[in-house]
Amino acid sequence: MTDAPAVAPAPAARRGTGEVVLTGAAAASAYGRGTEALASGLLSGQPAFAPVQRFDVGARRVRFAATMPGLPELLTEVTRAAGEACDDAGLSSADRARTPLFLAIHGDPAIARAPGADRPGHGPGAFTAAVAGRSGLAGQDIRCYTSACVAASTAIGDAAAVIARGHADRVVVAGGYLVECDQFALFDAGRVLADDGQVRPFSAGRRGLLLGDGVGAVVVESLQAARARRAPPLARLAGWGRTGDAYHPVQPHPEGHGMARAVTAALQRAGIAAEDLGYINAHGSGTGQSDPAETNALRLALGDAAASVPVSSTKSLHGQSLEASGVLELIVTLLAARKGMLPVNAGFLGADDRCRLNLVLDEPLAATPEFAMSLNAAFGGANTALVIGLP
Amino acid sequence: MTPASVASPSLAALHAAAAAAGLAVCASASWPETDADGEVPALAGFIESSFSPLLAEVAARALRSRAPPQGAGNVTAIVMVTALGDVTSAVRVAAAVDAGTRVPPLQFFQSVPNAVAGYLAVRWHLTGPVVCVSGIHAGLDVAALLIEDADADDALVVCVDLAVTNGDRDRAAAILVTGPASRERHRTA
Numbered sequence: 001m002t003d004a005p006a007v008a009p010a011p012a013a014r015r016g017t018g019e020v021v022l023t024g025a026a027a028a029s030a031y032g033r034g035t036e037a038l039a040s041g042l043l044s045g046q047p048a049f050a051p052v053q054r055f056d057v058g059a060r061r062v063r064f065a066a067t068m069p070g071l072p073e074l075l076t077e078v079t080r081a082a083g084e085a086c087d088d089a090g091l092s093s094a095d096r097a098r099t100p101l102f103l104a105i106h107g108d109p110a111i112a113r114a115p116g117a118d119r120p121g122h123g124p125g126a127f128t129a130a131v132a133g134r135s136g137l138a139g140q141d142i143r144c145y146t147s148a149c150v151a152a153s154t155a156i157g158d159a160a161a162v163i164a165r166g167h168a169d170r171v172v173v174a175g176g177y178l179v180e181c182d183q184f185a186l187f188d189a190g191r192v193l194a195d196d197g198q199v200r201p202f203s204a205g206r207r208g209l210l211l212g213d214g215v216g217a218v219v220v221e222s223l224q225a226a227r228a229r230r231a232p233p234l235a236r237l238a239g240w241g242r243t244g245d246a247y248h249p250v251q252p253h254p255e256g257h258g259m260a261r262a263v264t265a266a267l268q269r270a271g272i273a274a275e276d277l278g279y280i281n282a283h284g285s286g287t288g289q290s291d292p293a294e295t296n297a298l299r300l301a302l303g304d305a306a307a308s309v310p311v312s313s314t315k316s317l318h319g320q321s322l323e324a325s326g327v328l329e330l331i332v333t334l335l336a337a338r339k340g341m342l343p344v345n346a347g348f349l350g351a352d353d354r355c356r357l358n359l360v361l362d363e364p365l366a367a368t369p370e371f372a373m374s375l376n377a378a379f380g381g382a383n384t385a386l387v388i389g390l391p
Numbered sequence: 392m393t394p395a396s397v398a399s400p401s402l403a404a405l406h407a408a409a410a411a412a413g414l415a416v417c418a419s420a421s422w423p424e425t426d427a428d429g430e431v432p433a434l435a436g437f438i439e440s441s442f443s444p445l446l447a448e449v450a451a452r453a454l455r456s457r458a459p460p461q462g463a464g465n466v467t468a469i470v471m472v473t474a475l476g477d478v479t480s481a482v483r484v485a486a487a488v489d490a491g492t493r494v495p496p497l498q499f500f501q502s503v504p505n506a507v508a509g510y511l512a513v514r515w516h517l518t519g520p521v522v523c524v525s526g527i528h529a530g531l532d533v534a535a536l537l538i539e540d541a542d543a544d545d546a547l548v549v550c551v552d553l554a555v556t557n558g559d560r561d562r563a564a565a566i567l568v569t570g571p572a573s574r575e576r577h578r579t580a
Contacts, residue, residue, distance in 0.1 A: 014539075107476055111475065112481040116555055116556055122475075124475075144529075146473075146504065147505055147521060147523040150505075185484065185488045186498060186499040189495065189496045244518055244521045245509075249510045249513065258518075380503075
């Protein structure tokens with residue numbers, strides 16, 4: 001007999017009555033530009049980490065990251081992804097001009113080196129307006145999210161919420177982070193980067209995270225609006241949850257209370273049980289404290305199902321894309337579910353008793369999940385959970 | 392002599408945006424509030440920039456002035472609003488990187504606004520979602536949505552903008568907002 005899931009105390013999550021779907025997606029990562037390049041890279045099981053060539057890392061403790069070749073530029077890459085997602089969704093120019101953009105970025109990379117008087121022109125709002133303008137998206141109701149590693153997933157949850165309530169028919173959510181010298185130096189100074197050059201989520205011997213280029217965009221739309229223009233949904237955006245731990249400025253709650261509430265809220269909004277989940281793309285940062293906390297959160301929210309649902313953290317393959325993680329990893333989850341191949345949790349050396357999950361190891365797992373979940377967590381105790389369902 | 396009060400454009404904008412979003416303001420505060428507000432009190436663990444201390448101070452002022460929350464299970468979201476973010480820290484880190492000098496490890500922890508939000512969450516037991524967006528109207532729309540969807544009972548919305556030119560002052564404002572929300576919204580698509 002299966003015990004009922006130990007659902008953490010949570011407000012009764014409500015949502016609007018509208019169905020929300022994803023109708024377009026685009027991505028770029030160290031595996032290359034385009035969702036097919038991402039899918040191929042993920043299914044290769046080969047991590048994309050290599051010595052950084054993009055800037056001087058001679059003074060750094062760790063010298064690895066997952067980067068695209070050359071010197072890609074954030075505004076160009078995010079604009080390209082937003083446009084490709086709109087193309088994928090079959091949006092006309094008129095559709096785009098009525099669609100707002102929610103963008104997740106750390107900020108305009110130029111602001112820190114701009115003259116003082118010029119800095120107001122390099123704020124995240126100005127950057128978002130530039131992406132919207134270049135993409136032909138609406139100039140009104142744009143938002144920029146800068147909430148660290150849950151920025152993009154929060155934006156996606158918010159987009160779903162406004163659409164479910166009928167406040168909007170469609171939102172493009174994009175995010176981007178390209179590995180650069182300042183964040184690299186900060187993460188190196190914080191001693192959170194893996195000095196063995198591999199990210200090993202939930203594994204014994206894990207030594208931290210590594211940064212990775214990540215750019216993604218999705219078109220979030222009401223089912224009604226998609227049907228009206230005969231656009232086939234890629235997936236339903238069935239559930240979402242955002243919560244805070246109120247435990248520590250930069251550490252997760254060790255028992256995973258906040259993340260468990262996010263998972264529970266997402267399942268409630270999706271109207272599904274824990275046993276209905278067929279795949280979890282974990283936050284899985286590969287750090288000492290975060291992975292056991294996430295494991296505890298899954299046990300708390302999913303009960304016995306936490307031991308059986310396949311889990312992988314693809315940060316072990318494409319790296320940590322900071323503010324863009326939520327959109328890149330939702331697209332990874334979408335690709336896994338649609339292709340019926342769950343990517344591996346790479347870098348695994350051996351079991352850690354504090355991280356006992358049904359990890360996808362060694363090779364991709366053939367499976368066709370009806371529902372899949374993407375999890376993210378960030379400094380400030382912020383947690384998000386997004387659930388997709390295949391149409 | 393009583394310090395003269397200082398009009399806060401950020402606070403006025405927050406109130407206006409809250410009204411537009413159909414939210415009731417339960418408490419509010421600003422920095423500077425009077426001419427006596429000179430240097431913002433330091434905040435342990437945060438260095439070289441007034442961004443996080445200012446955010447913590449103005450939030451504390453607002454939260455001290457609110458009525459006790461209804462029930463122990465009250466869930467308060469934290470919504471941070473900033474036009475440029477902690478540009479002081481960003482400039483310092485960039486200068487250290489360009490000069491090849493050491494980046495202080497504490498700068499890592501304050502490199503995103505979430506860290507001080509986490510401090511606030513612990514200090515004031517604010518157990519709702521943590522969000523940072525770039526505009527006041529976006530911030531109030533996020534707050535309204537979180538309340539509408541029962542992800543929070545109320546929301547602390549804090550706006551911080553550091554001085555970017557000589558002669559300007561750092562400014563911050565905070566409001567605590569709650570529903571009910573019967574508001575006019577734009578249909579955006």
